[in-house]
Amino acid sequence: MREGEGMRITRRTALGLLAAAPGLAKAEDWPSRPVRFVIPYPPGGPTDILGRVITTRLAQDLRQPMVVENRAGASGVIGSEVVARAAPDGATFLVNASIHLIIPHLNPSMPFDAVADFTPVTNIAMVPLVAVVNPALPVKTIPELIAYLKANPGKVSYASSGNGSALHLAGEMFKLMTGTEMVHVPYRGAGPAVQDLIAGNIQLIFDSIPSSAAAVRAGLLRPLAVTTASRVAAYPELPTVAEAGVPGFEIATWYAIWGPPRLPPAIALRLQQAVAAAVQAPEVRERLATLGADPVADSPERFAEFCRREFDRWGRLVREANVRLD
CATH class of the missing domain: 3.40.190.10 (Periplasmic binding protein-like II)
Structure with missing residues (x-):
């Protein structure tokens, strides 16, 4: 390797660490206040049930209130938009189902990009x-x-x-x-x-x-x-x-957590690790089993790749079945 090339790589690495530093600093104290989880459906449905099972345990483990907010309407679009527009400070997250990656194939006038306007955190369970x-x-x-x-x-x-x-x-x-x-x-x-x-x-x-x-x-x-x-x-x-x-x-179907765009990677990782611990808690595993749900809790990177595959798969199904919103 030429000396100049090595110096350029080192400089890029240093710049990357500096860019990540604010996120890492925030993650050290996260969560320092209540965290809102938007569920874009009414109470009583599967997304709501699974979301509340997980957030109840997260509140216990992370020692902060986990506030569930039901914002129903437009096949999950209304509640999802709340998170797409939220500040990337670790205070607001989305709990949604696989429809999050289906609806873009059916609605050409979405108010957000279901992939680019969210930070994948982790999938909770497959049902x-x-x-x-x-x-x-x-x-x-x-x-x-x-x-x-x-x-x-x-x-x-x-x-x-x-x-x-x-x-x-x-x-x-x-x-x-x-x-x-x-x-x-x-x-x-x-x-x-x-x-x-x-x-x-x-x-x-x-x-x-x-x-x-x-x-x-x-x-x-x-x-x-x-x-x-x-x-x-x-x-x-x-x-x-x-x-x-x-x-x-x-x-x-499956259920997962996303954050707003530009969520610091360290906060996403910290929440994913908390979810991974939560789904292993005996009472949570027992509750998920009664619901027919298999826990997953992949890393943010693996979940992001899963989302890309699912986005393509649902798109093919929509086309083959000629599914329309009307």
Whole structure:
């Protein structure tokens, strides 16, 4: 290596350390005040449930209040924009689902860039979806559901937690792969959708396990199959949709934390490490297990790469299924 070249590298390294120093200094004291976690859906849905499980433990471990703020609307866009515009001081974070990387493929007029305007912190957990029906619908299996849909095209309504959500795409994928017709009814979160399913106003939902689990246990809803490639511990008796007659059907959702753009890397790392410790706490693992959630807590760098892959994957699915917001 030439002497001049070595000096240039050393100078770049020094400049990089100086640029990182303010973030490192802030991280040493972080969090020194309450931290706000924006959940862009109403209370009661899976994002809200998982977000509160994690933030409750974070408050205990980090010795600061973790304030959950529900800002619902526009398939998560309203709450997400709050974080996209927030100061990168470690005081505001977003807890959202995989829809965060789906909705940009459906909405050309997004008020923010779902990738560039956020700092990936960590994914919290991966959660399978489960096909759940109102017991009044005369089906108990996926083949019976397909037969009923083909005999009654367009007469069954399926719900989602919002346009562009994984729940929405699961329904569209099911229609595409089975040659059936259903009416999509979007809600402002899975919680209200499940309540309407219980009431019989809609007939079907491909739901995250957490939000419908209590209603299933109470016998108010009937599960048919899970959407992952293999069976899940929460419903060991249920087949996968693929096993039940739709080969190749596979979809799941996941939940994660992002910060505002330009969040100091050291703060992102400190929060990720706290989340990684939280999901290993016995009471948190037990609670996640009851919700059918598998903890993840990847590093910010690995999560950022995961986000890039997921952004591309969801984009392909939206195009192939010809999913539209209207």
